Amino acid sequence: MATVTIRWRRRKAAVEAHIGQKLLGVVLRSGFPLAHRCNGNAICGTCMVRVKSGMEHLNPPEDIEIYRLSGVRDGPNDRLACQARLVSEGDVSLFLPEVVEE
Numbered sequence: 001m002a003t004v005t006i007r008w009r010r011r012k013a014a015v016e017a018h019i020g021q022k023l024l025g026v027v028l029r030s031g032f033p034l035a036h037r038c039n040g041n042a043i044c045g046t047c048m049v050r051v052k053s054g055m056e057h058l059n060p061p062e063d064i065e066i067y068r069l070s071g072v073r074d075g076p077n078d079r080l081a082c083q084a085r086l087v088s089e090g091d092v093s094l095f096l097p098e099v100v101e102e
């Protein structure tokens with residue numbers, strides 16, 4: 001079991017999650033908003049989140065995620081929530097975009 005702490009604006013929630021779950025599903029279960037226009041197919045890039053800590057508990061980005069994030073992410077801590085999944089137990093902390101894309 002992993003714990004994902006999600007921060008959006010001034011709010012925070014901690015969500016229990018299983019190994020293998022993608023961050024997008026965990027975030028949506030928290031009740032916080034996160035755009036996901038392409039329904040998790042790594043096409044739109046709207047589900048980008050910033051991982052504050054716990055990157056070691058996530059799968060490394062695959063080629064399709066690296067390609068989609070190229071030119072739009074600010075650093076290596078930005079991930080597509082639809083592609084990042086939990087691979088080990090532990091704590092992951094992340095920030096959601098302040099503005100929710102429609």
Ligand code: FES
Pocket residue numbers: 035036037038039040041042043044045046047048068080081082083
């Ligand atoms: S939902 Fe479109 S890239 Fe993640």
